[in-house]
Amino acid sequence: MKIIKNYFCTFASEMKRFTLxxxxxxxxxxxxxxxxxxxxxxxxxxxxxxxDWPRSYAHDGMGIRQQQEQLCHILDRLxxxxxxxxxxxTRVRATTIYPxxxxxxxxxxxxxxxxxxxxxxxxxxxxECHKRGMELHAWVVTIPVGKWNTYGCQxxxxxxxxxxxxxGEEGYMDPESSQTADYIARMCEEMTRRYDIDxxxxxxxxxxxxxxxxxxxxxxxxxxxxxxxxxxxxKPWVKLSCSPIGKYDDLKRYxxxxxxxxxxxxxxxxxxxxxxLMDQLYPMMYFQGNNFYPFAIDWQEHSxxxxxxxxxxxYMLHPHEGKWQMDEVQRQLNVTRQVGLGHCYxxxxxxxxxxxxxxxxxxDYDRHPALIPPMTWAQQQVPDAPTTLQVTHTTQGDMLxxxxxxxxxxxxxxxxxxxxxxxxPVDTNNPENLIATRYLRQQLTIxxxxxKGQPLHYAVTATDRYGNExxxxxxxxxxxxxxEYPIPLTPMTQNRPWKRSY
Numbered sequence: 001m002k003i004i005k006n007y008f009c010t011f012a013s014e015m016k017r018f019t020l021x022x023x024x025x026x027x028x029x030x031x032x033x034x035x036x037x038x039x040x041x042x043x044x045x046x047x048x049x050x051x052d053w054p055r056s057y058a059h060d061g062m063g064i065r066q067q068q069e070q071l072c073h074i075l076d077r078l079x080x081x082x083x084x085x086x087x088x089x090t091r092v093r094a095t096t097i098y099p100x101x102x103x104x105x106x107x108x109x110x111x112x113x114x115x116x117x118x119x120x121x122x123x124x125x126x127x128e129c130h131k132r133g134m135e136l137h138a139w140v141v142t143i144p145v146g147k148w149n150t151y152g153c154q155x156x157x158x159x160x161x162x163x164x165x166x167x168g169e170e171g172y173m174d175p176e177s178s179q180t181a182d183y184i185a186r187m188c189e190e191m192t193r194r195y196d197i198d199x200x201x202x203x204x205x206x207x208x209x210x211x212x213x214x215x216x217x218x219x220x221x222x223x224x225x226x227x228x229x230x231x232x233x234x235k236p237w238v239k240l241s242c243s244p245i246g247k248y249d250d251l252k253r254y255x256x257x258x259x260x261x262x263x264x265x266x267x268x269x270x271x272x273x274x275x276x277l278m279d280q281l282y283p284m285m286y287f288q289g290n291n292f293y294p295f296a297i298d299w300q301e302h303s304x305x306x307x308x309x310x311x312x313x314x315y316m317l318h319p320h321e322g323k324w325q326m327d328e329v330q331r332q333l334n335v336t337r338q339v340g341l342g343h344c345y346x347x348x349x350x351x352x353x354x355x356x357x358x359x360x361x362x363x364d365y366d367r368h369p370a371l372i373p374p375m376t377w378a379q380q381q382v383p384d385a386p387t388t389l390q391v392t393h394t395t396q397g398d399m400l401x402x403x404x405x406x407x408x409x410x411x412x413x414x415x416x417x418x419x420x421x422x423x424x425p426v427d428t429n430n431p432e433n434l435i436a437t438r439y440l441r442q443q444l445t446i447x448x449x450x451x452k453g454q455p456l457h458y459a460v461t462a463t464d465r466y467g468n469e470x471x472x473x474x475x476x477x478x479x480x481x482x483x484e485y486p487i488p489l490t491p492m493t494q495n496r497p498w499k500r501s502y
Contacts, residue, residue, distance in 0.1 A: 286313030
């Protein structure tokens with residue numbers, strides 16, 4: 001028996017060593033293989049209580065400017081580490097950060113629930129994200145409506161008393177009522193119709209874990225179906241996503257330990273992918289080791305060709321939270337990239353505060369921009385390529401001008417991606433050559449500084465609202481030339497695009 005016991009101890013030790021070696025090799029391969037051209041790099045930007053933004057209240061013009069400057073600073077820093085998707089908390093707790101006809105203002109902006117801050121924070125955030133070539137998704141907290149006596153919950157109870165369940169100290173919309181599906185769908189319809197958002201992101205689209213009685217996934221799916229119908233009817237290019245529990249269900253070799261999306265809270269997220277109800281998933285994978293890696297692979301294996309973005313719990317790096325070490329986040333980033341997942345940070349403040357050096361690491365890890373994966377399941381036709389690219393080299397920079405392309409989709413406008421390389425023609429399949437994404441104008445000046453050297457060459461592609469990219473328009477053989485070509489490129493800020501109203 002002692003021999004058998006020693007054998008199994010040795011076997012277990014060898015398996016553990018093999019697992020560690022495997023993870024090391026995966027991380028090494030990911031590091032050597034570089035970045036992906038298409039990859040979602042996102043962040044949850046929380047507004048409840050102003051814990052991410054805003055950090056002050058808007059009572060007057062000065063307060064408005066201060067809030068707006070704070071947001072611009074946040075977005076500039078996110079852009080500097082090539083975040084391309086911002087999930088902005090828009091419906092907070094039966095309250096909003098925009099002038100809604102359905103629900104009152106949240107107090108995070110003005111300091112007083114129900115009171116306007118004097119500007120439309122959602123519209124401002126959309127404009128500023130698009131200015132930087134970033135997508136903005138309206139983050140909608142669905143079922144929870146806050147503490148029982150808070151302003152949003154009170155207002156909702158006055159209008160729909162029987163719809164709100166009192167569980168503990170909190171109020172929740174009844175997931176089993178058809179009114180809940182209609183109501184939340186109307187909220188999402190209002191945001192989709194009024195604003196040029198890139199996505200609707202559903203949070204807490206599930207039963208409360210403290211729910212008494214049987215939990216049926218059919219009721220939650222009914223809410224998702226109602227939202228999908230409204231959003232896709234008006235703007236089929238708007239991405240619909242949610243943030244499910246990080247483990248969908250027990251795996252054959254790795255149990256979820258009683259906390260999973262499918263059976264614990266009736267959240268059939270993988271089924272929603274199969275039914276075509278979701279374009280993206282952001283599973284909240286705030287775990288380590290075997291509670292993370294096997295489940296990350298499971299999400300990708302059941303993606304149905306849609307986009308899966310791993311929610312990374314970087315808040316656990318904080319000493320008051322989980323006391324993680326930075327190497328855990330590094331491994332999770334490398335493995336998720338290797339298996340084809342994007343990454344989303346929870347939450348913005350921990351990233352921007354550079355807790356345990358996470359911001360510095362991400363700046364190097366995502367050192368080149370990335371495109372959002374295209375929604376080929378919704379639209380496959382690519383736009384025509386831009387025409388007549390002209391490059392003028394000056395001592396101040398390289399000025400690019402091109403003619404617009406023809407869109408073959410039903411989206412409202414085209415966007416443009418710019419590539420640069422010392423070799424000609426520019427390889428647009430190489431993500432290291434991508435220097436500007438989702439650019440709305442048709443002229444761009446790229447500042448240059450440093451030592452003299454050989455010139456850069458350029459290529460431009462068009463992208464529709466579904467993310468389908470055209471063939472590349474390469475720089476012509478002869479470009480207007482003014483003397484010298486200093487290198488390298490400096491960080492670039494895109495010009496503000498025009499506002500589009502609906």
